[in-house]
Amino acid sequence: xxxxxxxxxxxxxxxxxxxxxxxxxxxxxxxxxxxxxxxxxxxxxxxxxxxxxxxxxxxxxxxxxxxxxxxxxxxxxxxxxxxxxxxxxxxxxxxxxxxxxxxxxxxxxxxxxxxxxxxxxxxxxxxxxxxxxxxxxxxxxxxxxxxxxxxxxxxxxxxxxxxxxxxxxxxxxxxxxxxxxxxxxxxxxxxxxxxxxxxxxxxxxxxxxxxxxxxxxxxxxxxxxxx
Amino acid sequence: xxxxxxxxxxxxxxxxxxxxxxxxxxxxxxxxxxxxxxxxxxxxxxxxxxxxxxxxxxxxxxxxxxxxxxxxxxxxxxxxxxxxxxxxxxxxxxxxxxxxxxxxxxxxxxxxxxxxxxxxxxxxxxxxxxxxxxxxxxxxxxxxxxxxxxxxxxxxxxxxxxxxxxxxxxxxxxxxxxxxxxxxxxxxxxxxxxxxxxxxxxxxxxxxxxxxxxxxxxxxxxxxxxxxxxxxxxxxxxxxxxxxxxxxxxxxxxxxxxxxxxxxxxxxxxxxxxxxxxxxxxxxxxxxxxxxxxxxxxxxxxxxxxxxxxxxxxxxxxxxxxxxxxxxxxxxxxxxxxxxxxxxxxxxxxxxxxxxxxxxxxxxxxxxxxxxxxxxxxxxxxxxxxxxxxxxxxxxxxxxxxxxxx
Numbered sequence: 001x002x003x004x005x006x007x008x009x010x011x012x013x014x015x016x017x018x019x020x021x022x023x024x025x026x027x028x029x030x031x032x033x034x035x036x037x038x039x040x041x042x043x044x045x046x047x048x049x050x051x052x053x054x055x056x057x058x059x060x061x062x063x064x065x066x067x068x069x070x071x072x073x074x075x076x077x078x079x080x081x082x083x084x085x086x087x088x089x090x091x092x093x094x095x096x097x098x099x100x101x102x103x104x105x106x107x108x109x110x111x112x113x114x115x116x117x118x119x120x121x122x123x124x125x126x127x128x129x130x131x132x133x134x135x136x137x138x139x140x141x142x143x144x145x146x147x148x149x150x151x152x153x154x155x156x157x158x159x160x161x162x163x164x165x166x167x168x169x170x171x172x173x174x175x176x177x178x179x180x181x182x183x184x185x186x187x188x189x190x191x192x193x194x195x196x197x198x199x200x201x202x203x204x205x206x207x208x209x210x211x212x213x214x215x216x217x218x219x220x221x222x223x224x225x226x227x
Numbered sequence: 228x229x230x231x232x233x234x235x236x237x238x239x240x241x242x243x244x245x246x247x248x249x250x251x252x253x254x255x256x257x258x259x260x261x262x263x264x265x266x267x268x269x270x271x272x273x274x275x276x277x278x279x280x281x282x283x284x285x286x287x288x289x290x291x292x293x294x295x296x297x298x299x300x301x302x303x304x305x306x307x308x309x310x311x312x313x314x315x316x317x318x319x320x321x322x323x324x325x326x327x328x329x330x331x332x333x334x335x336x337x338x339x340x341x342x343x344x345x346x347x348x349x350x351x352x353x354x355x356x357x358x359x360x361x362x363x364x365x366x367x368x369x370x371x372x373x374x375x376x377x378x379x380x381x382x383x384x385x386x387x388x389x390x391x392x393x394x395x396x397x398x399x400x401x402x403x404x405x406x407x408x409x410x411x412x413x414x415x416x417x418x419x420x421x422x423x424x425x426x427x428x429x430x431x432x433x434x435x436x437x438x439x440x441x442x443x444x445x446x447x448x449x450x451x452x453x454x455x456x457x458x459x460x461x462x463x464x465x466x467x468x469x470x471x472x473x474x475x476x477x478x479x480x481x482x483x484x485x486x487x488x489x490x491x492x493x494x495x496x497x498x499x500x501x502x503x504x505x506x507x508x509x510x511x512x513x514x515x516x517x518x519x520x521x522x523x524x525x526x527x528x529x530x531x532x533x534x535x536x537x538x539x540x541x542x543x544x545x546x547x548x549x550x551x552x553x554x555x556x557x558x559x560x561x562x563x564x565x566x567x568x569x570x571x572x573x574x575x576x577x578x579x580x581x582x583x584x585x586x587x588x589x590x591x592x593x594x595x596x597x598x599x600x601x602x603x604x605x606x607x608x609x610x611x612x613x614x615x616x617x618x619x620x621x622x623x624x625x626x627x628x629x630x631x632x633x
Contacts, residue, residue: 086539
């Protein structure tokens with residue numbers, strides 16, 4: 001049996017104070033296994049992005065705990081947190097978030113650079129990853145010279161650079177046309193088939209349907225849906 | 228990792244080219260000011276030292292207040308003179324190698340018998356003394372006087388060209404107090420730039436001086452000593468002996484060339500410090516400029532910083548990217564400032580040389596290795612200090628807020 005890669009214990013996030021308090025996420029207890037393919041769905045403002053950012057170690061919970069590979073993540077120092085982000089997590093944003101001054105290749109090598117991979121290995125690996133997302137002909141293009149779908153594929157390559165345990169996609173198809181969106185989902189599915197844990201946030205039921213597990217959120221409460 | 232952060236910083240500077248150039252221009256101007264001021268100051272030092280240090284074993288004894296850097300140039304005739312006894316006493320002081328006297332008096336000078344008499348200060352010296360003080364290089368035309376020469380004189384540039392309607396040339400016949408003399412040499416033009424000016428000099432041998440003026444007023448004596456280290460103590464002893472002879476406390480003063488050099492150097496040191504302090508203000512302004520540019524850059528790149536943190540950059544990575552950026556700006560600025568400063572100092576030197584009434588000798592700026600090293604390190608320090616705060620601000624951003632930033 002595969003092991004648990006993500007476990008949350010009463011994870012919750014509250015914004016604001018007093019009467020203005022908004023419970024973006026209420027005491028959430030979920031467990032995600034190695035190799036899972038999970039869709040988190042819900043209407044906008046339901047708290048799905050909050051959950052995603054907490055799992056991706058970008059945000060801090062108000063209360064509760066998050067374990068990634070049995071490490072109690074939010075007790076870690078800033079430096080060790082950065083280490084978790086670059087070694088365990090590959091984050092794919094809705095708006096691609098590539099560095100505009102860097103080429104596609106440099107964007108992909110960047111996270112490997114932060115992890116201290118030597119430049120030869122980095123470039124070789126980045127080329128392989130860009131080849132996988134069918135962009136080997138555009139490696140020296142800047143983000144502004146790429147279409148949305150292409151940028152997102154570069155972002156996926158970047159997310160995979162350090163062989164993360166978990167790939168997180170925050171509405172990865174949200175800003176691209178259906179055809180490009182399908183291509184992106186195919187790639188993510190492929191990655192999952194190779195044993196990677198993939199978690200995708202979406203409000204598109206068709207995308208959610210492709211996952212093996214669906215967690216739906218409403219008003220900060222997470223519920224497992226039967227697939 | 229440094230290479231990557233350097234690359235990121237470099238790309239960012241390139242992306243915002245015009246702003247980066249304006250920022251580094253600020254640094255460049257500050258460094259340019261420092262380099263050129265140091266270069267000119269050093270050039271002045273070298274010029275003065277070159278002129279005076281060869282005379283470090285020399286003491287000048289004059290009647291009255293004496294020699295200082297403010298009364299340099301033509302000495303005024305005070306009506307009181309050293310006596311023969313003073314000179315003999317000077318020769319007896321231990322450590323004294325040689326005493327040469329200088330006779331000074333007023334005389335009327337005429338040229339071409341045009342009846343235009345001009346009152347001039349004439350100076351008489353022994354040939355040895357003359358050769359000690361003047362070299363062939365000081366002359367524009369003609370030759371120095373030699374032992375045994377009679378009725379020959381050396382004159383200053385202004386005497387030759389300004390005193391009379393016609394220019395006096397080598398071999399010209401002039402009259403001093405009605406007695407005939409031939410011009411053997413004419414000094415080069417010095418103007419106000421030199422340490423002492425020869426432009427109004429009428430120089431003849433001691434014997435000719437007595438012949439022409441009928442006087443033998445010893446206005447000053449030049450004393451050389453055997454041991455350069457004893458120059459100061461010998462000078463004190465000279466003053467004591469002469470004052471005792473005349474029964475006056477401040478009758479004469481003895482000034483060593485090295486003490487003049489010291490006071491010139493200390494004045495130049497103060498001048499240089501003040502000028503550099505002014506230049507430092509330019510650098511402070513430049514450093515505020517860098518900080519401002521960096522803060523704007525941090526603001527603009529908030530999202531980028533968030534992304535980098537989200538994909539695993541540590542606070543240290545982010546800080547180093549911004550510090551490298553600041554350093555890069557300031558080093559490029561500093562290097563251009565050094566180059567501009569080298570050119571700028573020659574420009575200012577030419578300007579200064581031409582500013583004196585008489586033209587003056589050319590001032591050659593000296594750019595030392597120290598000045599360049601100082602310029603570079605100051606610009607680096609400015610770069611680091613002014614990017615520290617922006618870098619820290621960037622590093623402590625929360626990744627989620629930075630990524631959400633529009």
